[in-house]
Amino acid sequence: SYVLTQPPSVSVAPGRTARITCGGNNIGDQSVHWYQLRPGQAPVLVVYDNSDRPSGIPERFSGSNSGNTAALTISRVEAGDEADYYCQVWDSNSDHWVFGGGTKLTVL
């Protein structure tokens, strides 16, 4: 089935920009969605359809997708952004929903 590859961890200082990548074969042809997970809390959708933001999500969160890499970019990172982030697509070949392995964002 379709495989999504994320870096296990990304570290960034407060106020800087974090970029979390999600690699997949021709992922640019897919629609990628991103979720934020904090321990003990319900996951939160932060970007859908590659670059759209749900209401309530700060403009600091943005997404892109091209070629073999999709990315979630968080500008002006805050301590509250520290969480695990997952990318997700629907694999039409298997008719399965697929998640990346997740990236732990640490705010230094």
Add this chain to the structure above:
Amino acid sequence: QVQLVQSGAEVKKPGASVKVSCKASGYTFSSQYMHWVRQAPGQGLEWMGWINPRTGGTKYSQKFQGRVTMTSDTSMNTAYMDLSSLRPDDTAVYFCARLRGKGSGWTNWYFDLWGRGTLLTVSS
């Protein structure tokens, strides 16, 4: 208030079954598919399957085919996930998630609302 409220933590022995519930409120439960996703300790998210509450139709991940059953009760606005023949590696947090989106095919559909999860521990 639009939310999904899941049942409480469970502890089961290997070989047993568990039924996790997910009660929806604040929207028309039957109008949107409900999915189940789990996260084992230290692991990533893993998709398990979905149910169409309006028709009862289901689709399961091949990994769980034969062991999982998803049902719903529209009178109670509740979805259920039944997992049988439990093993220690089924220990995980189980989430329900509402699917939302547009277009034919599922490409532009995403999980816009999640429950807080139900911790299942399988241990002898």
